[in-house]
Amino acid sequence: MDTIIKAKKGNKKAIKQIVKENIIQVYRLIFLHTKYEEDAKNILRDTIDFIYENFSKVDNEKIILWMYKIAIINTNNFLKCNGMVEKNNSLNSYYYNNKIKMYESIDLLDLKYRNVVILKCYFDLSYDEIGYILDLNSDTVKIYFRQSLKNLKVNVGEGL
Numbered sequence: 001m002d003t004i005i006k007a008k009k010g011n012k013k014a015i016k017q018i019v020k021e022n023i024i025q026v027y028r029l030i031f032l033h034t035k036y037e038e039d040a041k042n043i044l045r046d047t048i049d050f051i052y053e054n055f056s057k058v059d060n061e062k063i064i065l066w067m068y069k070i071a072i073i074n075t076n077n078f079l080k081c082n083g084m085v086e087k088n089n090s091l092n093s094y095y096y097n098n099k100i101k102m103y104e105s106i107d108l109l110d111l112k113y114r115n116v117v118i119l120k121c122y123f124d125l126s127y128d129e130i131g132y133i134l135d136l137n138s139d140t141v142k143i144y145f146r147q148s149l150k151n152l153k154v155n156v157g158e159g160l
Contacts, residue, residue, distance in 0.1 A: 004060050015055050026071045032118050033075045043078050047071045069133040113148040
C-alpha cells in the first residue's frame with residue numbers, strides 16, 4: 001500500500017513498480033483481443049503512457065481494474081480504427097467438421113460481448129469489476145455474459 005501512496009503522489013519509481021507488477025496481465029488482455037504480437041505491443045505502449053500520465057487520478061482501490069480499463073479502451077479503439085472488428089459476425093461461418101475452437105469463436109463475438117467473456121473467463125473478474133472496467137451496470141454485464149454463452153453454446157456445442 002505504501003507503493004500506491006507514493007505513486008499517487010507522483011513518484012515515478014513507485015508508478016513504474018506497480019506497472020511492472022501488472023504488465024504481463026495487461027499485455028495478456030490486449031493480446032487476447034488482437035492475436036498479433038506487434039499490435040499488442042503497440043497498444044501496450046500507448047496504455048503504459050496513459051497510465052503514467054494519469055496515475056494520480058485513479059482510486060487506490062481500483063488501480064488494477066483501471067489499468068485493465070485503459071487497456072480495453074485502447075484495444076477497442078485500435079481494433080475499430082484498423083477495421084479489425086467485423087460488423088456482421090457469423091459464428092456459423094467458422095464451423096470445421098462440426099467443431100469450433102473456443103478461442104476462435106470468442107473472436108467472432110461482438111466487441112461488447114468479447115470484452116465481457118475475456119474479462120470473466122480469462123481474468124476471473126466479478127460482474128462488478130467488469131462493469132467498472134467497461135462502464136456498464138453489473139446487471140448489463142451479466143446479460144452480455146449470458147448472451148455470449150448462449151451464442152457460444154449454440155455454435156460450439158453443449159460442452160460449455
